[in-house]
Amino acid sequence: MKRIRSLLESFILTKLKLTFLSQLTVCSLAISGASPSFAGTFNFAGEEYGVDVITHPPGYRGAGANLTVTLGISPSSIHxxxxxIPIQNIISTWNNLLPTINNTVKEGSNVPADHFDFESVVLHEVGHCLGLGHPNLASESGLDPENRNFTQSIKGVDNQFNLDRGPDGISGSGDDLRGDDINLHWFRKHNNNPFNIATTVDMTTYSRELSDLPPGNTFAINADRRVAALFGLQNTEAIMQQGARPGEAQRTLAADDVATLRLAMNGLDRVAGTADDYSLKLEFVGFTDMADIVFIFDDNRTSFSMSEIMAEQITPTHFVITQARTYFNSNNLWFFNNIPSPSPPLHSTPAPTIFVNNATGSITLSQNDRLTLTVSLNPGAYGGNQVDQWIQAITPMGTFWLNNRLEFIPSDQPLRVYEGELFAMDHIPIASIAANTLPVGTYNLTYAVDDNLDGIANGTFSSSVTITITP
Structure with a gap:
């Protein structure tokens, strides 16, 4: 049995100047000294143990299980x-395992401009303690700061990183020219987009092999905020992307974070729905040094934050974390959020909205008015997924469904208005009717979006409006 000690630290970005504190040391306890390696999308993936390594949370033994990982605060720690509350919040965040967009908040956050948000940093560190690595090259690569946002990889036969940003000039994007660098980042085969997530996450939908990239892509994309802007997303970044900024809160997961952990949860065969899959629950056990993951302020261990991880190699390509300790340095200005996080987190699920005359909720119209219906949809991190969409109207004349020709059809059976990829919409008109053509009474309209494409009206996400028509 090999036991591995991995030190993974975060870095600070202060006044646009990067000070990197991160390092990764991998060593066997049976020998003295340490040999360098690299953290990939999964801890321990790299040159020494192989590029296909997947690392699992504490307690996994290769068979299906409901894992409970305990988190505790050292009783001797300051703060x-x-x-x-920050630790309870991140437990909820990892347990919900919901992808979000707009997850980096500076203006409007409760973090003072010169402080680091403890909750954001510990959310990242717990990702390491569950097995996840940095999706970007990060400081463990030894590269200059301006090159550390290229997608995680190891050097090829030329023994150097090839770092060409391609036509868009953004490192970590899909047109990077990386020569013979060997990719470590698991990407979505369908679109190489780390900001949305497939319905099924396993080796059939995600890959590390560049031959599985969609046409027009030359390297795996990582979920850096500058890359997000290329997809039209603002203030969105994977929590596992290395970097902490003062005055900023990043308290929810991005699609890439969720997909990576879900991939690990498929077990040894990397296929969803088989006997070696596992579920995962994090549990706070209070002030103790005996938890699976323990948090402590210790200025002798780190200058910012560091996770010290012990792991066991259970197969040639699978590691299991056996113990983790996360350390913080008290000389930094820390902000401790004291507000419980919302559940589910904001921007985590598709948000359909139906409007009547630009109003939501309920509205009263006279028969002299005109009734205009529009719909909007924020797909969240689920953009590109295949779904059914439905619009139902319950009226004094019976139940109607909007069909794909934008006609309201009387039917006791649901009719789909749309089937296909989920995409953003903003006040798309679906009907404009003179109110005097409708009977007086109450009309309830619902716009529903399913989480799959099966022709069955599930109404997973929905929005409703009530219209009262008076004489």
């Missing part, structure tokens, strides 16, 4: 009481 112990202040850590409680």
């Amino acid at each position: 112990a009481e202040e850590m409680v």
Whole structure:
């Protein structure tokens, strides 16, 4: 049995100047000294143990299970009481395992401009403690700061990183020219987009092999905020992307974070729905040094934050974390959020909205008015997924469904208005009717979006409006 000690640190970005504190040391306890390696999308993937390594949370033994990972605060640590709510919040975030967009908040956050948000940093560190690595090259690559946002990889036979940003000039995007660098990042085969997530996440939908990239892509994309802007997304970045900025809160996961952990949860065969899959629940066990993951302020261990991880190699390509300790340095200005996080998190699920005359909720119209219906949709991190969409009207004349020709048809059976990829919409008109052509009474309209494409009206996400027509 090999036991591995991995040190993974975060870095600070202060006043646009990068100070990197991160390092990765991998060593066997049976020998003295340490040999360098690299953290990929999964800890321990790289030159020493192989590029296909997947690392699992504490407790996994290769068979299906409901894992519970315990988190505790060292009783001897300073700031112990202040850590409680942020740690409870990140437990909820990882347990929900919901992808979000717009997850980096500076203006409007409750973090003072010169402080680091403890909750954001610990959310990242717990990702390491569950097995996840940096999706970008990060500081463990030894590269200059301006080159550390290229997608995680190891050097090829030329023994150097090839770092050409391609036509868009953005490192980490899909047109990067990386020579013979060997990719470590698992990407979505369908679109190489780390900001949305497939319905099924396993080796059939995600790959590390560049031959599986969609046409027009030359390298795997990582979920850096500058890359997000290329997809029309603002303030969105994977929590596992290395970097902490003062005055900023990043308290929810991006699609890439969720997909990576879900891939690991498929077990040894990397296929969803088989006997070696596992579920995962994080549990706060209070002030103790005996938890699977323990948090402690210790200025002798790190200058910012660091996760010290012990792991066991259970197959040639699978590691299991056996113990983790996360350390923080008290000399930094830390902000401890004392507000419980919303559940589910904001921007985590598709958000359909139906409007009547630009109003939501309920509206009263006279028969002299005109009734205009529009719909909007924020797909969240699920853009590109195949779904059914439905619009139902319950009226004094019976139940109607909007069909794909934008006609309201009387039917007791649901009719789809749309089937296909989920995409953003903003006040798309679906009907404009003179109110005097409708009977007086109450009309309830619902716009529903399913989470799949099966022809069955599930109404997973929905929005409704009530219209009262008076004489």
